[in-house]
Amino acid sequence: MSTPPSVEAQRSIRWTGTRAFLIECAELTEVVNLHAHLAAHPLPGQRELLAAGRTVMVAFDSRKYAVSGAQAVASLDYDDAASVSGDTIRIPVLYDGEDLAAVANLTNMSVEGVIAAHTQTQWRGAFGGFAPGFTYLVSDSDPLVVPRRETPRTAVPAGSVALAGNFSAVYPRQSPGGWQLIGRTSAQMWDLDRDKPALVRPGDTVVYEAVRELIEINGVSAENTPDGSGGGSGESPASLEVIHPGLQSLIQDLGRPGLGDLGVSASGAADKTSVRQANRILGNDSNAAVIENVLGELELRALGELILAVTGAEVSIEIERVTEIEQPAEPEQPSEPEELEESDEDIDTGPQFHVQQRTAPMRSAFKLHDGETLRLGAPRAGLRTYLGVRGGFDAPKFLNSRATDSMSGIGPSPLATGHVLNMGSPARAGGVVQAVVGQAEPAIADLPQAGKLTELRITLGPRDDWFDAAGIAALTEQEWLATSQSNRIGVRFELSDGSRPMTRAKDGELASEGAVPGSLQIPPSGLPVLFLADHPVTGGYPVAGVVIESDLALAAQLPPGARVKFTPVDPDSLTPLSPSTTSPSTPSLKGPSA
Template sequence: MSDRDSTTHGPGAAHDGTGVPSPATPRAANVTRSGSGAPRTAPRDRATAPATSSSAAPDTATPPRTGLRWAGTRAFLIECPTLEHVMRLHAHLSAHPYPGQLDVLAAAETVLLTFTTPAAARRAASDVVDIRLDSTEPAAGKDVAIDVVYDGEDLAAVGKLTGLGERGVIEAHTGADWTAAFGGFAPGFAYLVADGDPLEVPRRDSPRTAVPAGSVALAGRFSAVYPRRSPGGWQLIGHTDAPLWDVDREEPALIRPGDTVRYRAVRELVTVSSETALPASRRERKHALMIEDPGMQSLPQDRGRPGRGDLGVVASGAADRASAEQTNRLVGNSPEAAVIETLLGGLSVTARGHHVLALSGAPTPARIEGPLGGRAVTCHAPFALYDGERLTLGAPDRGLRTYLAVRGGIDVPEVLGSRSSDALSGIGPDPLSAGDELPVLKAAAGRTVGLPEPPAVTLPTLGETVTLRVSPGPRDDWFTPEALETFTSRDWVVSEQSNRVGVRFEEPPEGPPLERSREGELASEGVVAGSLQVPHSGVPVLFLADHPVTGGYPVIGVVLPEDLPLAAQLPPSSAVRFTFTDPPHPASDTAGDTP
């Protein structure tokens, strides 16, 4: 259940095992199916009459996009006829966001829009499919120069594939202006395109298990630079030392969608190093928590870093947000304060100074030991931990993740506005280790300690089957009627391979897997937390907080946000039954809307 090995191999990170999602394959028709397999019209046909933007004259406007597909209740995919249309739509929606718009993520053939509430998503859906973009609207961006040593292992092969030879490949690569179309595979990774597709080549037949950071590569019509070491099947033609991703910069990504990149051939790369001042000696803090034992895994988590999908950064944050926010509420913190998320108990901390703490999530036996003796601790209620006392958590009798909050919040360094640890991208603080000191912030004025509460999430007992509600789509029409019936009628058993990236399920001992209704592959596209992506095995993967930003397998449905905290608490061997809900309501209907 550890997440430490998932930084480059998260479930569904790439549909071909290469690490980088496929950029383009045939697009699906704009028809989806209900849970019973009967065809139904796309959700956009149920919306109120769309409005047309007045920012473009009819004679210069582009045609409308091919369709809209819901991805849960708070997000939808807009299908576009060309990559150029994707780029211009992404630029327009980034510059002119809808009310409540949280993120806009471009991919090869789609743009994913996510929102803060279902109502905001429905209102935008009633307008966006008929927005008309001025054909002269430029894509905003900066110019980026990247020095490249053209010594890649596949340079000769690319020369033969294109008929240009090695020198011709270099001249074509450096002679073109490359535009960043979209990101998504990893933080800092950008898919670049050039007019005329001067170097269109296939991916390697045999992907590499590890591509060095800084590798300059080609695949399909795209060029890219690998920001970090990762698996990959692209053709390597050179390398650079350009820092594609640096969280200490004001703009962490060197290349963003809309930027123009010019490659420059050099014989060698000269990296100028500068001395870094040594940090001041660490002084002992009066108000802190000392980690005596982190247990199986303990991570700092808060609400995450939403809105950075086009940089390849997922929101992350607490896997069971409802329980994390409950612990903060109990100690009088704001919902944004950082807490400790610990897996299957074993966490032990010692107080420096007097503190108020609370536990929520998976109920765990907890005990305090100190100079004045010991006492038991109750979950879902605030309690005191005095200077020098030690709190130790046992194994929970149900659930998976327990949350520990301290009044004021833990003060680990922020990365991109969040203190969360992201297992897939490696962004944020490392998992906690024995000997770590966690400073505690001063409590906010005017906030009081709360009263005991019932659990925020009702967790199942051993042997109880859990029901998770699923909004169908966006790619349920990729599956046969029999597969859709099987998806909701079968009990799916949680695998031990699950982690914060996603819940994996065991292969069913009886019956066929979820069978597709069509051949071919899906172009990589944006995904949201709760997505149930189905690889070729026919066994779904349920994406959690640290899911990849894009995926290359069809998503049969999306678990409702209200059920995700429960999904994050499912231990191995838990049985799950999925049930389809109605598709999102028209924009004029706000019944049942939740934030």
């Protein structure tokens, strides 16, 4: 049956960046049907598809594909998808959440009434998102409709049972979140060792059962991270031993796009431009795995002969070789040695060593010989440094990528002292062996520094109309400060001297919807959060703007204390918009400038 014209008439498009848009639907059933159609019949260049509460997000490989896709969706005609049915999942819950009393107040119930309403409701899996194994559950009766917290928590424990809007869900692992916590469960919501990693999937029925204590379920804990730091496939002719990992060092490649429906973000390197540069210099495939290091202080020892390159944040590269000095052979002792008075010259001082030191340049291939130690200094500019090796790092793949997702726990574990990293061959890294490494390259951009102003270009939307003119002016006309509460999930900003938070034109709750890297999500505090590589695939706070793709590398290099100004630009020409054109926008096919 074709979609009724009345439904098509209500379908509007909101741009989220230059290569993705949200399709607004009248109801959840329309979301499910439209998503099913686009999954079965993808649009040209379609890269990501994600259903949410009232929207379907579609992302594309290029701006050209995105504009064509928006035009196609506006008049799309399709058959309704068959209803999805699944299993019944029972989840034990210990109702002792930090927000249980607050939820009781918000719903005018007693605590016992909240527990009864939650356990007596039959919940249904609607869609995935936010994080792997995080499935949004809905019910027909909506007995517990509550707002999100005004300020999200930076860490919600794994197994937390939560409410937000008319949804219920379980956090599969520790992650940031703004939902109201009413209890916790020992049920394992996500397990890569299962045939179907997500315990609850769209179409499943969920029944919560109140218990007095939790029994831990055998198996991989929600906090466990697969150890991918060792070798991958086969023997490696050379390797690197981790002497000191620094603050954080992770194996990364370009990520695993296209899995948003499972709650799996694309992840990958925060600064993908620097990864491509390192691999280009080394003659690798652009997706070869590298080390992403935060704030330097990484120390590695070569076990074999290696060719390396370092890109990203500006650091010193120091190489040291320590060799033992051969001592002359001692003369033969007489059979009956005379007793001699001991002197300082007779004391054995032990082996003597010779230390040779050299440096290597940034963004240029260099050799690291067997036994040499490499050290990266603290960044002079930028935040994240990338160390690539000829052939790439041969770490195991998870969901077809070697990337480490810090939010979901998918991928190799963070590097630690004693880890040995094997190398791949050039053929395994890219499929085609290149005979020589590339030329040295200049810095890609002027990197951010603490106290220095960095401009990031943005396109407004998709929810800039949730903010008044003063709120949009606060976002685009004043400076913001990057805080130390930032990570691979996102950069949190605070007010600079004399600045003001963003103010809203609309109150209330926004249904969770898809988000792309670079999204500027605005919680009720009015302080932006800039989503980076490991961001949740959906969010419930309005996104006022999105950093353009070519500036995401700069955003990933923002150190704490960096000053930032967001400049609105036209999505096609990328030229700055005048203040008169940055007022809250309305949905359009082409984007904010149309």
